[in-house]
Amino acid sequence: MIVYLGGEAEVRIFEDVVHKIRRRKRYRIEKLDSILRKSRVKTEVNIIASARRCGVPTPIVLDVDGYTIIMERIKGTPLKEIMNEELSREVGRLTAKLHRKGIIHGDITPMNLIYKDGRVYFIDFGLSFYDDRIEPKGVDVHIYFESLKAYFENWIDLKEAFISGYREYEKAEEVLKRAAEIEERGRYVERRMM
Numbered sequence: 001m002i003v004y005l006g007g008e009a010e011v012r013i014f015e016d017v018v019h020k021i022r023r024r025k026r027y028r029i030e031k032l033d034s035i036l037r038k039s040r041v042k043t044e045v046n047i048i049a050s051a052r053r054c055g056v057p058t059p060i061v062l063d064v065d066g067y068t069i070i071m072e073r074i075k076g077t078p079l080k081e082i083m084n085e086e087l088s089r090e091v092g093r094l095t096a097k098l099h100r101k102g103i104i105h106g107d108i109t110p111m112n113l114i115y116k117d118g119r120v121y122f123i124d125f126g127l128s129f130y131d132d133r134i135e136p137k138g139v140d141v142h143i144y145f146e147s148l149k150a151y152f153e154n155w156i157d158l159k160e161a162f163i164s165g166y167r168e169y170e171k172a173e174e175v176l177k178r179a180a181e182i183e184e185r186g187r188y189v190e191r192r193m194m
Contacts, residue, residue, distance in 0.1 A: 001014055008023070009021055013073060016072065017073055018073050019069070020069045020071070021067055023067075037067045038067065041064060041067055041068075044126060045069060047103055047129070050101060051122060054098065054100070054103075057119045057121040058122055059123060074114045076117075077115050078113065079091070079113040079114070083110055083152060087115065088161040089162065091120060091165065093165035094165075095169075096169035099137045104129050104130070104131050104136045104137065105125065105140055106125075106127030106129065108147070134171065134175055135178060137175045141162075141175055145159055145162075
């Protein structure tokens with residue numbers, strides 16, 4: 001078993017399944033904490049199912065037990081290890097499908113994308129939520145672009161490939177414009193802090 005501790009959950013990876021356990025936040029009132037964790041587990045499971053229904057490969061949720069989601073383990077390769085333009089274009093197509101249904105992943109990075117049997121799987125919907133506004137979709141895209149910059153020398157080519165796939169979404173131009181505005185906001189803050 002492999003264990004990862006994140007800010008929101010403990011992830012236990014077994015041979016064929018993954019247990020994602022929402023951990024208690026000691027600074028919160030216990031009853032409120034319990035309500036929030038159960039709500040977030042329910043939301044995450046619902047969004048994973050919605051993503052699958054709109055054609056985005058995700059792990060299959062096998063069971064939910066209190067604060068724990070038990071799902072299939074996707075035994076593939078993280079995109080961080082094999083990223084190329086074709087895969088980034090597919091990430092763009094799949095992100096377009098999510099956004100068309102109002103699903104915001106919240107953490108689209110090459111470590112949360114797994115390649116297996118010719119398909120790109122989206123994993124870790126722990127920060128996901130529903131929202132039809134342009135701003136959260138722009139943030140989703142911006143996070144992906146920033147992760148490309150952090151991991152890959154050819155990030156500009158990968159970004160352009162993503163954009164070509166993402167343009168399948170009817171509101172792509174609005175979202176891409178907003179992602180560029182978000183990047184500019186970050187640059188403005190950086191300049192002001194210097």
